[in-house]
Amino acid sequence: MRPVRVAMVCGAGDPTLDGVADYTRRLEVALREVDVHVSRVSVAPGRAGGWLGAVRGAARSVRRLAPDLVHVQFAPSAFRFSGRPGLLLPPLLPRSVPLVTTLHEYGSWAAPSWLPDRVWRRLERAARVDRESGRLVPGSELVLVTNDAHAAVVTERTGRRPLRVPVPANVDDHGAATGARRRFRRRLGLPADTVLLVFFGFVHPVKGVRYLLEALPRLRARHPALHLAVVGGFTSRALPEPQADAFRAELAGIAAAHGVGDAVTFTGYLPAPEVSEALHAADGAVLPFCEGVTTKSGALVAALAHGLPTAVTTAPAGDPDLVDGVTVAVIDRRRDAAAVARATDRLLSDPALRGRLARAGRLVATRRSWPGIAAAHRAAYERLLGVGDD
Known part of the structure; x- marks a missing residue:
């Protein structure tokens, strides 16, 4: 060659x-x-x-x-x-x-x-x-x-x-599946039976995290042991440090205002092995991007590669690899906390659906x-x- x-x-x-x-x-x-x-x-x-x-x-x-x-x-x-x-x-x-x-x-x-x-x-x-x-x-x-x-x-x-x-995935699978659930919950101070959701990626206003926080009261009414880990840094090229600090405070305020401050952990930036462990530890991921998610998102592909059933908003043009009930659970309205709650509840309430999405999501990621x-x-x-x- x-x-x-x-x-x-x-x-x-x-x-x-x-x-x-x-x-x-x-x-x-x-x-x-x-x-x-x-x-x-x-x-x-x-x-x-x-x-x-x-x-x-x-x-x-x-x-x-x-x-x-x-x-x-x-x-x-x-x-x-x-x-x-x-x-x-x-x-x-x-x-x-x-x-x-x-x-x-x-x-x-x-x-x-x-x-x-x-x-x-x-x-x-x-x-x-x-x-x-x-x-x-x-x-x-x-x-x-x-x-x-x-x-x-x-x-x-x-x-x-x-x-x-x-x-491809922006985080490799570091083989943290064995014991990851227990280790990550222990790190966050959570009971072993906690139902854990994750958002993963740079945290920015366009990622729709506020709608996920607003959905938590509805979700906790159905799943009382639910906890959300927002895994990712706030400071980025698109969100310099002063604005990032202000946005983190804003999201913490939204969580507190909705009475779910104790049900949310903002981890900040984590090294790749710890992100991999978090993805292995979670029961589901939620990516409620304001303009929708496509498979150009390395964070989405990372979640799928880890076999994590994932709920997403979809982009107006769609994505042939993101099919509701087949590879992901689709949140049917963007910028809508009620829609986030419906899709996430469906994901958490149906073990068979989670299993199908985990298997199909891995196949999507394998092609990348x-x-x-x-x-x-x-x-x-x-x-x-x-x-x-x-």
């Missing part, structure tokens, strides 16, 4: 605070196993030069590396919600080196936001500029997306068909392994470069 040398361009995010940074780190590790040699090139503005200086520095780094191709991991949050990196970078890269872009978020942002949709459509169809990624999508020989919904938007806007490469993702990247790189095995 011939080595492929890739300059991986990304924001300068901390993997513990940024999902795209964590994905990029894990992808680099997986790519080593298929003889793809990755050199990371971070783009972040310093005090001098701003974004222009940062992008010029990244382009110089790419030229020094002389890679076979450049691969940009793009999300608005990864570049601090600035449109400048996407506009500035492609023209500064070597024209002889193919450009690849993975779109981690797509379909809900524009920079500048005031430009009318009809103008964006003309620019995108002419392959001049993209409202979300600047010149990255028009300048890329290959565009990757993580889900069907993003693929549909890219095709509708540009006429191009991107390659779909799904997202890191070795499989690495192999898909390697194959895409080879097609683009016109190379293969020697």
